[in-house]
């Protein structure tokens with residue numbers, strides 16, 4: 001144990017014994033709580049407590065809408081303090097870090113110090129600390145170096161401010177922390193003002209977002225500031241009842257109500273009449289629009305008569321009347337065009353619609369061919385970035401040696417073989433638009449680190465260039481792999497996973513979609529048969545499509561329809577026009593299939609075998625089930641099966657080896 005830690009523990013033990021200290025009262029109170037209520041032993045040095053990814057996700061999901069609203073404020077604050085060595089944490093009301101921005105170069109040190117996603121900063125575990133003590137007191141504060149209770153935390157300086165929800169309950173804590181800082185605590189007082197200011201802004205953004213269909217009243221003591229930086233903000237319904245407020249407005253209303261300092265009384269403010277607090281009626285509100293000079297928008301508090309200046313935002317429809325909530329917000333056309341009556345797709349589209357214009361990175365998961373890139377394009381098309389580029393990058397297809405230059409660009413002559421004029425790189429190509437990182441799970445680890453830095457700092461340093469270039473991109477990543485499993489296996493950086501998965505959209509497999517008929521109709525409408533005429537599908541063919549499992553999902557369906565349109569002799573696709581693997585099996589074959597099914601369950605003497613525990617490494621057409629079906633349908637003739645699957649023979653042989661499938665002539669012959 002270091003000398004400073006021993007001296008710190010000494011001070012804690014003396015304070016616990018009742019000795020006077022020169023600490024601020026809030027710190028002394030917290031030390032007392034740590035010993036007498038949380039039963040923390042000052043002599044024990046604790047490791048930071050970091051939640052598992054699945055528990056963290058539960059906390060993040062519960063905060064999703066809030067984090068989304070807060071994100072701009074969080075990023076702006078980080079940009080202002082990053083150069084001074086601070087990292088930024090947003091925790092929920094329990095002290096769990098649900099959002100984090102820091103310099104990934106110092107990841108290990110930050111993680112060791114608990115300045116990391118998923119870290120639990122509740123005072124009960126972590127002792128006196130900015131987040132935990134802020135949760136306890138409900139006030140902004142600085143916990144500087146040896147103010148911390150636990151001796152492991154004494155190098156840190158942490159400044160936190162509470163963010164309240166519109167009903168006055170604690171919603172989150174905003175914190176900036178640094179691993180090193182000057183010794184005087186006063187060095188952090190400006191940081192305190194900063195964090196407090198951004199916490200207020202986030203609180204107001206959350207209030208206005210939550211009640212955007214109601215009256216919003218902004219108030220300030222000065223007419224010059226009421227439109228730009230109001231101190232008090234409240235939401236009121238069309239009948240003049242208070243719906244919510246920011247924390248400053250809550251304090252103001254409590255003072256007017258004579259209930260100041262009674263924390264729980266805040267809840268009883270909701271539902272009270274505007275006239276209880278102000279010399280104001282709901283019918284007066286349209287008068288306070290900013291069309292009138294601010295100096296003429298005077299409002300008095302009802303009890304004290306204190307003058308304030310007001311600015312009101314009317315609800316979107318008929319000002320002054322009670323607002324009827326519309327049934328559900330209309331989806332932007334590109335998202336509405338993805339589905340018809342499928343509940344899972346509706347949920348994905350509704351969620352995506354809320355996120356189109358945020359900075360939050362999105363992760364789209366789903367089996368191969370379910371339309372991940374198609375969805376990413378729809379999100380881009382529905383966003384304010386639609387006029388800027390959508391740049392898709394297939395991380396699995398880029399050769400490892402080229403990927404860095406392709407993604408981040410390089411200067412002329414940066415390395416042997418570099419293009420004479422240098423290269424901009426795909427990240428910068430996407431500036432102002434959307435970068436779509438497909439198969440992100442296949443990105444090599446060193447590149448994951450570079451990508452993480454681009455996402456955290458929103459700037460790129462092309463190879464051979466010393467200065468970073470700022471970049472404004474929306475990142476959407478996709479993977480058909482289970483990224484959480486990849487993280488656990490150490491193949492994918494956990495912090496990158498968290499940064500990419502601001503929101504996760506999961507696409508349903510085609511076999512589960514309830515709008516299958518519509519999708520077939522839509523795909524057919526975009527195709528014509530060989531003679532150029534429009535095509536349709538007979539009932540039997542539709543039944544055959546429905547009977548199929550579609551491991552390759554929409555891509556496989558689109559390919560099957562391409563084939564059918566090409567071979568159909570008239571404008572009507574019959575069942576015989578479908579690829580062989582979709583043909584309903586003839587009765588004689590059905591017996592063969594039953595026999596095959598029995599063999600699958602218990603391979604006879606090695607005629608056919610594939611270990612049940614061997615994962616299907618290649619999904620989609622040509623995946624294990626599909627391969628077996630095609631081989632069986634062609635009497636285990638590899639060339640015919642390959643033709644049917646649209647693969648070459650070598651690929652089929654390779655996949656058979658991979659799945660442990662062996663054909664022996666005599667084994668295959670029993671199914672022909």
Ligand SMILES: Nc1ncnc2c1ncn2[C@@H]1O[C@H](COP(=O)(O)OP(=O)(O)OP(=O)(O)O)[C@@H](O)[C@H]1O
Pocket residue numbers: 337338339366367368369370371372373374375438478480522523554555558
């Ligand atoms: N809603 C849709 N309507 C029409 N076509 C679609 C739809 N969704 C996907 N498709 C088509 O299905 C095919 C596969 O889509 P996409 O490439 O987006 O899938 P993916 O999930 O990204 O595939 P992979 O996992 O292999 O990268 C494409 O040809 C696309 O045009």
